[in-house]
Amino acid sequence: MSVEIITKEDLMQFKSKLLTEISKLIKPSEHQGSRQWLKSAEVRKLLNISPGTLQNLRINGTLRYTKIGGTMYYKSSDINSLLEGGNHA
Template identity: 60%
Template structure:
């Protein structure tokens, strides 16, 4: 493009549409992924259990967890196994 070329509103609209489509194609795989790690409150809601029951699951090794900065995280796949009945609390 040379200095004497003009960019019209139509050019900008076409660029916007093309850019949005490219961004959607890049972000689509990211949206499709489930969260890999979830916090205690979400686990309790999913399993419909009390904080004490969740603690018992951690203590007896039924449910593994990772602690980062005082927050406990659980693997989504481990929670799914419990929901599917493979080690149900």
């Protein structure tokens, strides 16, 4: 059985690599939370609903949206309110 000696420098390098990897994992979720507007596909994925259900939410006024060109956008605050069970603002 061989013995391997770990130095302080080895530990510092490991710490640096570990912090870098953790930062990479955290940054996408922070970015996702800071977005103000979401597209239909993102909303459907977030709510786990079909296109028809999303259309019904638009039609009955449960979920407000803004249409620019052919793309519909939804405010992330309205989505959060819907997820929390509250009424939209």
